[in-house]
Amino acid sequence: MTTVRITEYLDIDLDNERWTCHVCGKDLASARDNYKTGLVVHERDPKEIYPPIYPTGEFRLTTADGYGLFVEFYCPGCGTMVENELLPEGYPPTYDIELDLDALKAKYMEDHS
Amino acid sequence: MPRDPEALRHWRPEPATRRETEAMVGLERGDFEIYRNKMELVCWEAYQTFSRMGISPMIEAGDAAVGIYTRQGDLAVGIMGTQLHLINASIGIKWMMRWFYEEPSVGIHEGDMFYANDPLYGGIHAPDQILFLPVFWEGELVAWAAAASHETETGASEPGGNPPSAKTRYDEGMLLSPIKIAENYELKADLMEMMENRVRDPRMQTLDTKARAAAVHILERRVHEIIDRKGVDFLIGAMRRMIDEGIAAARAKLSTMNDGTYRTSVFLENAGEGKYGLISCQVEVEKRGDEAFIRFRGSPRVIGGNFNMFPHMMIAMFACYLFQFFFWELPATTGYYEPFHFEFQDGSFFMADPEDATSLGVATHAQVLTGVHVAMEKMKFGSPFHDHVVGSWPGTSNSMATAGIGKDGMPFAAWDQGVPNGIGMGARWDSDGIDVGGFIWCAIGEFLDSEAIEHSFPLLPVFRSVFWKDAVGYGKYRGGRSMNSMYQVHGVPGVAAVSMGGISGRPLAPGLFGGYPSRPCATAFIRNHNLDELVAEHRTPSDVHEAVERVTGDWEVRHQNSGMGMLAEGDMYIGVAPSGPGYGDVLERDPELVMKDLREQAISHRTAREIFHVVYREDNLVVDAEATELARKEERERRLARALPYDQWLSGWLDRRPPDRVMEMYGEWPYGMSTPLTDWEPSAELLDEHVREGGAPRSKPSRY
Known part of the structure; x- marks a missing residue:
C-alpha cells in the first residue's frame, strides 16, 4: 500500500484513493472529495474556549456574538480534532485541500516503483 | 500627470x-x-x-x-x-x-x-x-x-x-x-x-x-x-x-509541492470606524507544476470605508509571507515572485476606486494574507519542506496613536510600536510559536523599552512588558505569546487617542490542523479610576485580567478600530497585541508543556484543566500522567458522542444565517459576490527598448 502523509492528521492511501486518519488509520473519505465529509462535526460557542475578559461591551476580547462559531471536525475512529474553523453560522465548510490526485499518484507511485 | x-x-x-x-x-x-x-x-x-x-x-x-x-x-x-x-x-x-x-x-x-x-x-x-x-x-x-x-x-x-x-x-x-x-x-x-x-x-x-x-x-x-x-x-x-x-x-x-488547490476562508469584521460586521474573503492557491495562482474572492468594496485597497498592495504584502516563510534561506529578491499569479474580483475591496480611502487597506491585506499563509503552509506540509511549517501571524496589529503637545512643548503624533511588535507568531509543526515575534509586516521589529516610551510620550506604562495570559491559540503547540499594556496620561492636560486598524469581533488567522485561533483584541479607556488607591495598597494591576478585577471607574470598552477619543491627564487606556494561532489538537499537548505554561503564566488553571484536560496538583504542578491519559480518553469519547456525521450536521447548518446586524457589508450569501476574476499581470511593456537598454535620455518636450 502506498500511503502519503498530507497533514498532521491525514494520510492518503493512493492505492484505494482514500483519505485515512494518520493517528488511528480509520478510513475516512474518497481522496477525490473533501476529507471533511468523512469526519464528524461539532459546533462550539467560542466563549467556551475563550471566556470574555472585559465584563461589558460588545467586544470583550473573545469572539463577539454573531461573528462565528467554532466548527470542530473529529476523526470518527479516535476523536482526534483534525481541523477546526471559526465560521459564520451557516457558512459552508472550506474545501481546504483539493489535491490533483492523478498527479499525486503519478509522483509517488513512480517514486515507489 | x-x-x-x-x-x-x-x-x-x-x-x-x-x-x-x-x-x-x-x-x-x-x-x-x-x-x-x-x-x-x-x-x-x-x-x-x-x-x-x-x-x-x-x-x-x-x-x-x-x-x-x-x-x-x-x-x-x-x-x-x-x-x-x-x-x-x-x-x-x-x-x-x-x-x-x-x-x-x-x-x-x-x-x-x-x-x-x-x-x-x-x-x-x-x-x-x-x-x-x-x-x-x-x-x-x-x-x-x-x-x-x-x-x-x-x-x-x-x-x-x-x-x-x-x-x-x-x-x-x-x-x-x-x-x-x-x-x-x-x-x-x-x-x-x-x-x-x-x-x-x-x-x-x-x-x-x-x-x-x-x-x-x-x-x-x-x-x-x-x-x-x-x-x-x-x-x-x-x-x-x-x-x-x-x-x-x-x-x-514550488515543483516539489503537491499539485492541487488549497483554500482558506477569511472573515474580516470591520471596514473602518463604526463599520462593523462580516466581510468574507475566500483565498485560493492553485499550484500546478512550478507555478501558483493565488485568487481572492468574495469581498465587496465598502463605499465610504477605508479598508479598500488596490491589487498591488495585496501583491506587495505577499512579500511578507514569501520572504519570511517560503524563501527564508536566500536574500529577498523580486525573482521569487515570478512563478506566482494573482487574480481579484471586479468590484471587490481589492479593486478600490481611485477616490476611495485606502489608509487601512493595510489591515485588510494583513488579514487576507493570513489566509494565503495557511493555504501555503498546508501545501508545504505535504512537501520535502514539511519541517518548516509555521502557523500564520494572527493578522493585523492594533495601534493606539496618541497626539497632542508633549511634555517638551513640541507637537507629537505617534504610538508605542511595542504593542504592534509585541505580537506572537503562529505555532510551528514541532514547537510553540515565538513569543513577541514582531508583527506580520516585519518579523525583526523590536519591542521598545518602556523607558523609551515614557521619554518620548506623555504616557506612563502601568504595565506593558508582560505577556497576555490565556490569549494564545491553543493546540498541540500553542501560538506565541503577545504583550498587554495599560498606560496613564501624565504630564500634559490631555491627548487625542486614536484606536486604529485592529480586529475585535473575531480572531482572524486560523490555526493549523486543529489548532485554535487566538483571541481578538479590543481597547478600553478608563476614567475616574482608583489606580492611586491600588498603588497605595500595593495592588497595582500587572495585566489585563487584574485590571478588570481591580480597577474601578468609568470603563469604555472600544472596538480596536473605533477612531479618535480624548483622554485627560490621569486617564488610562489598555492596549493588547494579538497572540499566535495554535497547531494541532489540544489533547496532544505534552502535559509537561502545559505545566510550563502555568509556571510562565501563559495560561490559567481553567485552561489547563478544561481545554488541555490535564490532571495535576495545583500546589506543585505535578502531573498525574495516568489520570491525564484517562481524562483525555474520556474527552475524545465525549467528542464522538456529541458530534454528528458530516452530512447530517451540514443539512441543518446550511439553513442558518448570521444575524442581520453583522451582514450589512457582506454582499451575497454565502460567498459575498460573484463577479469575474481579473488577473493582475502586465499588459504592456513599460519602457521602450532605448530606455531599457541603457540609452541616455532623448530630447523631448515637457508634458506640461
Whole structure:
C-alpha cells in the first residue's frame, strides 16, 4: 500500500484513493472529495474556549456574538480534532485541500516503483 | 500627470535586457556568491543606520526596509524588515523610469533623490513613505537604492496616519506622487518645508526623511565601491543573476509541492470606524507544476470605508509571507515572485476606486494574507519542506496613536510600536510559536523599552512588558505569546487617542490542523479610576485580567478600530497585541508543556484543566500522567458522542444565517459576490527598448 502523509492528521492511501486518519488509520473519505465529509462535526460557542475578559461591551476580547462559531471536525475512529474553523453560522465548510490526485499518484507511485 | 494603472501591474521582474544578459556571461562562480552576500550586508548596514537615525517609533523599532534595484526597477537584493516595501518601491521606480527619465522638466540625474507615498503611484498608504536614489556610474544610470518606512503621522483627518474615519483619499493627509526632493545630494528646502507644513509632527517628518537619505547614500557608496573594484558590468550582471536565481529557486521549490488547490476562508469584521460586521474573503492557491495562482474572492468594496485597497498592495504584502516563510534561506529578491499569479474580483475591496480611502487597506491585506499563509503552509506540509511549517501571524496589529503637545512643548503624533511588535507568531509543526515575534509586516521589529516610551510620550506604562495570559491559540503547540499594556496620561492636560486598524469581533488567522485561533483584541479607556488607591495598597494591576478585577471607574470598552477619543491627564487606556494561532489538537499537548505554561503564566488553571484536560496538583504542578491519559480518553469519547456525521450536521447548518446586524457589508450569501476574476499581470511593456537598454535620455518636450 502506498500511503502519503498530507497533514498532521491525514494520510492518503493512493492505492484505494482514500483519505485515512494518520493517528488511528480509520478510513475516512474518497481522496477525490473533501476529507471533511468523512469526519464528524461539532459546533462550539467560542466563549467556551475563550471566556470574555472585559465584563461589558460588545467586544470583550473573545469572539463577539454573531461573528462565528467554532466548527470542530473529529476523526470518527479516535476523536482526534483534525481541523477546526471559526465560521459564520451557516457558512459552508472550506474545501481546504483539493489535491490533483492523478498527479499525486503519478509522483509517488513512480517514486515507489 | 498620468496615474498610469499599467505601472501598478509591473510588480513582476521585467525581462532581462541584452546588457544584463551579456553582463551575466562574465560572472564567475565564487565572485558572484561573495558579492551577493556583500550586497545583502550592505543593505543591513543601511538598515541599521536608518533605524538608528529615524525617530518615528516604527523606524526606531526597526520596521523599515532598504533595497538595491536594477536600472529597470526590479529588486535585486533587500533585507528583512517591512518586506512589502521592497516590492512597492519597485513599482515606484518603474513609474519614474517611465515618466521622469526623459521628462526634461524633472529628469533623473546623479545626486537626485525622489520621495513618494501615494498608493496610486505604487505606494501602500500615506504613512508608508519611500525615498529613492538613482545610482549612476560615469554618467549612466545603472541601479536604484530605496529606503522605506512608516510615518506615524501624515496630516490626515485624525492623527496617527491611519485615520479610521477616512471616507475618501482626501481625508488621508499628505499623499505624494513621486517628487524630486533633492538635487546634487542636497534636500530642497521648499519641498521639505511643504512636507513639514502638512503634518502634525514636522520634526519627525524631516528627521525621518534625512534618515532615509542616509540609508540610500550608504547603498550608493557601497555600490560604487563594488563597481570600482569589479566593474559596472559585474554589478549589472550580478543584480540580474540574483533575480534569475530567485526565479529558478522559486520554481524549483514550488515543483516539489503537491499539485492541487488549497483554500482558506477569511472573515474580516470591520471596514473602518463604526463599520462593523462580516466581510468574507475566500483565498485560493492553485499550484500546478512550478507555478501558483493565488485568487481572492468574495469581498465587496465598502463605499465610504477605508479598508479598500488596490491589487498591488495585496501583491506587495505577499512579500511578507514569501520572504519570511517560503524563501527564508536566500536574500529577498523580486525573482521569487515570478512563478506566482494573482487574480481579484471586479468590484471587490481589492479593486478600490481611485477616490476611495485606502489608509487601512493595510489591515485588510494583513488579514487576507493570513489566509494565503495557511493555504501555503498546508501545501508545504505535504512537501520535502514539511519541517518548516509555521502557523500564520494572527493578522493585523492594533495601534493606539496618541497626539497632542508633549511634555517638551513640541507637537507629537505617534504610538508605542511595542504593542504592534509585541505580537506572537503562529505555532510551528514541532514547537510553540515565538513569543513577541514582531508583527506580520516585519518579523525583526523590536519591542521598545518602556523607558523609551515614557521619554518620548506623555504616557506612563502601568504595565506593558508582560505577556497576555490565556490569549494564545491553543493546540498541540500553542501560538506565541503577545504583550498587554495599560498606560496613564501624565504630564500634559490631555491627548487625542486614536484606536486604529485592529480586529475585535473575531480572531482572524486560523490555526493549523486543529489548532485554535487566538483571541481578538479590543481597547478600553478608563476614567475616574482608583489606580492611586491600588498603588497605595500595593495592588497595582500587572495585566489585563487584574485590571478588570481591580480597577474601578468609568470603563469604555472600544472596538480596536473605533477612531479618535480624548483622554485627560490621569486617564488610562489598555492596549493588547494579538497572540499566535495554535497547531494541532489540544489533547496532544505534552502535559509537561502545559505545566510550563502555568509556571510562565501563559495560561490559567481553567485552561489547563478544561481545554488541555490535564490532571495535576495545583500546589506543585505535578502531573498525574495516568489520570491525564484517562481524562483525555474520556474527552475524545465525549467528542464522538456529541458530534454528528458530516452530512447530517451540514443539512441543518446550511439553513442558518448570521444575524442581520453583522451582514450589512457582506454582499451575497454565502460567498459575498460573484463577479469575474481579473488577473493582475502586465499588459504592456513599460519602457521602450532605448530606455531599457541603457540609452541616455532623448530630447523631448515637457508634458506640461
